[in-house]
Amino acid sequence: MTVISELVAALAPEKVLTDPDVTDSYARDRTFLEPGRPLAVVLAHTRDDVVAVMRWATEHRVPVVPRGAGTGLAGGATAVEGCVVLALHKMTAIRELSPADETAVVEPGVITADLDRAAREHGLMYAPDPSSYEISTIGGNLATNAGGLRCVKYGVTRDSAMGLEVVLADGRVINTGRRTVKGVTGYDLTGLFVGSEGTLGVITAATVRLRRAPSVYPATIAAEFTSLRDAASAVSAIIAAGCQPSLMEMLDRNTLKAIDDWRNIGLEDSTRAMLIAQSDAVDGPAVSERMAELCTANGAAFVAVSSSAQEAEELIGVRRMAYQAKERLGKCLVEDVCVPRSLLPDMIEKIEAIAVKYDVLITTVAHAGDGNLHPVFIFDHALTEPPPQVWAAADELFRETLRMGGTLTGEHGVGLLKRRWLALETGPVTEEIHHGIKRVFDPLGILNPGKAI
């Protein structure tokens, strides 16, 4: 038997795809990175399918690349040459949803927004909401420790992960964490798997925390500024005043211009930045008035304040157009630096200076309340990868971020894309530890090799 026919025998023919035209579409994520050619793609339907793949892969030392929806922006799910892509998007059961415990047990292929909708039927919500939440999976969110718009108030995916079922590299299954709110038995393996980008094990189920859904629509403001620094000052003022926004996003002029060119939002010539903020607190309308005042006090030229759910939706709608608007301009190298919140204005000015210095188009949106910025470097659609000046600009961005005490990636992960800068942030001893931990879980190095660490 060939290696692949053994795999087919262990699963079922329809679960193993080998036609290159088909497998190619599972070999990529949302980056421009050219994948290696996979040997096969497995569509896992059950945990036992995953166990069978990992046993087989261990026996034959075949690399395995776990994959959720492939919406990643770091190359984490990019196929490596001769691998099996282990696709988990068919495992979509919400096995349990307990309103009393405010928990759910879900399979990895559940779409993030579907879980949130299921929770809302019980007056609850699933808080982590990456902008991709209508297309990304919970498994992918866990493996990247995804952030989102609400995380300024509710934290990242890690903060909603209570326990995991994980298939190890050799096919053994462990359960980490717990179904209880608290617990300190043993080392925090749940935390270790979250954000490990498929390099330590394959997540086949998760117990996640739900929260009470706010009883009111999020009172929303959108403020326009003629200076980016003013907008950043408004962010600091809103935090310092204790407004506790449930969302606080900032868009630079280049982003607004891309959106305006596409959808005509009536952008003023003088507008350099927009700040969108929400409060989902019971006194949200009062808080949003206060946030609007603070924007004005910090130089906002214009502030819109929602007075209905629909108006709120319209104001935040601009933010939702950002990614698609950018993709129309060219190919995108999406970056994800995060700095201490107080340094947001400095970082924003630095990005503008880098754009001028290297003559590249950078459009930036920021999860401003978290100090997390997404400078997107736009380059020619015709190119297969970023030209040298884009890499040079990105390199300067990373070094500047670390100099400010920041981190290379706030929420997207290291994947393949950021690996060459990784050592700058972690240093040699931590790197040694990362590889030591990797060996404990995956001594043969078959799980998503060459990624994350």
Place this chain on the structure above:
Amino acid sequence: MTVISELVAALAPEKVLTDPDVTDSYARDRTFLEPGRPLAVVLAHTRDDVVAVMRWATEHRVPVVPRGAGTGLAGGATAVEGCVVLALHKMTAIRELSPADETAVVEPGVITADLDRAAREHGLMYAPDPSSYEISTIGGNLATNAGGLRCVKYGVTRDSAMGLEVVLADGRVINTGRRTVKGVTGYDLTGLFVGSEGTLGVITAATVRLRRAPSVYPATIAAEFTSLRDAASAVSAIIAAGCQPSLMEMLDRNTLKAIDDWRNIGLEDSTRAMLIAQSDAVDGPAVSERMAELCTANGAAFVAVSSSAQEAEELIGVRRMAYQAKERLGKCLVEDVCVPRSLLPDMIEKIEAIAVKYDVLITTVAHAGDGNLHPVFIFDHALTEPPPQVWAAADELFRETLRMGGTLTGEHGVGLLKRRWLALETGPVTEEIHHGIKRVFDPLGILNPGKAI
């Protein structure tokens, strides 16, 4: 040179204690466990002291037991024979406190409540508040992932830990995590060290998250019930109604009796349980009225509602007396089980049944909102360790907890005390992984050997 004189030479004579009368007081925590005899106690004043100890310990293969304030309830800081106790309570600097970033950088010996007080000067707070917060250290809180009264709303110590400086077993120093709100570079080593009970490294500094201090005093209720199950039902009702209490503690009759015998709180004969709940939200008084109604609807015989900060303090004061009141009754085996919140009533009934079955006095307080119970098994002052029926009762408690999908320890840690039950919860594969991780950090096994895993 003797081994100890080398240690003295590497530090300074006054930092190395060897007089058995003195070292004995550093050899124990708050459990009844008899410690081994330490070779010496080191009073570390700086990170470099810690580095020197670990280098020396690695060279001579001497076990090292890190120690904060020794308030632990699991035997984590209990000295092992021939060890060095590495005491960190002299490292008390708050190196930095940034109101703009809502972060602080602290040394491990800082007393928990001191950090909270420092934060309050800037309108901020340090949320994790174990009942021991006036006597425990941040380092100990991190190493045990301590919970507290406020964690029903604000999470456990882990949720406030952003980054750590850690001295490894061989004296090398790493920095984990970050100073930013978010970040996903590399594996989550911060989470791994938190709760690892000094078995993976010595924490010499931490970057912690501060939060806005509530602008109002916590509106407080205290409800008396003639049935424990009614009190537990009220807990569920309060959660289900979305009240989001910032504290929710339950005391059983035995606990109330111990407090009444000591301080005369006017306990009614018919009272079987008391529920104390707080809301620190802006609409706290309205929320507390709502919580009071829910208590009444669930059978409360009497509900007091605070109408001033002082009344709130008086109501919660009863809870603060619990531990000392129990210590007057005898020696205490303090347990720390945690069950899914919805099973709180079942667990409480089970504890009552166990008390009867084994004829032991059990007094229980619970962080009810978290499903975390502290059944305290009282035994004779004259005994050095719990009599067989107490161990048998504890054994049944643990097995019942696991059967309910709970965990052996919600916040105190495994230490020495719970090690014999550990495998019941983790299983053999996870145990193998724990030991694999331990070897990555501490290949010679000198860091707090025999604890936690």
